[in-house]
Amino acid sequence: MALSPTFHTILTTSLSAPSPKLPPSISSSQRFPFLTKPLHPNAFNLTTSSSAPDQKWRVNVSFFPAFLNKGKDAKVLKQDLLDCIAPLDRGADATPEDQQRVDQLASKLEAVNPTKQPLKSDLLNGKWELIYTTSKSILQTQRPKFLRSSTNYQAINVDTLRAQNMESWPFFNQVTADLTPLNARKVAVKFDYFKIGGLIPIKAPGRARGELEITYLDEELRISRGDLGNLFILKMIDPSYRVPV
Numbered sequence: 001m002a003l004s005p006t007f008h009t010i011l012t013t014s015l016s017a018p019s020p021k022l023p024p025s026i027s028s029s030q031r032f033p034f035l036t037k038p039l040h041p042n043a044f045n046l047t048t049s050s051s052a053p054d055q056k057w058r059v060n061v062s063f064f065p066a067f068l069n070k071g072k073d074a075k076v077l078k079q080d081l082l083d084c085i086a087p088l089d090r091g092a093d094a095t096p097e098d099q100q101r102v103d104q105l106a107s108k109l110e111a112v113n114p115t116k117q118p119l120k121s122d123l124l125n126g127k128w129e130l131i132y133t134t135s136k137s138i139l140q141t142q143r144p145k146f147l148r149s150s151t152n153y154q155a156i157n158v159d160t161l162r163a164q165n166m167e168s169w170p171f172f173n174q175v176t177a178d179l180t181p182l183n184a185r186k187v188a189v190k191f192d193y194f195k196i197g198g199l200i201p202i203k204a205p206g207r208a209r210g211e212l213e214i215t216y217l218d219e220e221l222r223i224s225r226g227d228l229g230n231l232f233i234l235k236m237i238d239p240s241y242r243v244p245v
Contacts, residue, residue: 176192
């Protein structure tokens with residue numbers, strides 16, 4: 001979701017062969033053995049007998065590994081995602097194939113999001129560093145590297161519904177915004193003031209608006225998707241940071 005040429009937001013036919021004919025002497029059950037029914041309801045039961053308590057015990061045993069594996073799977077998925085984006089210079093060096101791979105990994109992690117209502121969670125509060133995005137306006141790939149922001153940050157405070165985007169060297173530009181919840185994970189964003197070099201305030205135009213959906217959130221990592229289809233991945237660096245009111 002780009003804001004302006006200067007300021008950018010991270011808020012924002014196969015052929016089928018004829019079937020061979022079988023000799024008439026072959027029965028239907030020989031032709032299609034997978035259609036035959038077992039002779040006994042317990043034909044595929046590997047145990048000869050079982051009691052109700054034993055069955056209950058087996059259910060409990062099968063439940064707990066699945067429950068424990070969910071957290072393990074999320075941890076593995078998160079590390080796979082971080083490993084994938086590490087060499088991509090926040091997305092500036094990503095090929096279309098890289099972007100597709102990152103999006104696939106992000107989608108898998110989003111599917112096991114532990115925070116179902118991020119706008120009601122204190123985990124959202126604080127200052128986040130952007131580590132990957134597909135937004136060209138943020139990456140500024142049309143500029144020489146020495147004229148691109150070396151690091152981008154975003155801060156959010158749930159209690160005040162305020163957000164702030166910050167660029168680092170060489171420009172140190174900032175923008176603040178009001179957030180309006182649309183549901184428990186999506187907000188409308190209305191920017192109010194830009195700061196040139198982090199010092200000179202300029203009122204934002206009325207068109208400086210957007211939407212942001214938080215699709216994954218834990219203590220360390222946040223994934224968001226903007227209304228223009230861009231993907232944003234951020235890591236927490238300062239949970240105590242407060243956005244100016």
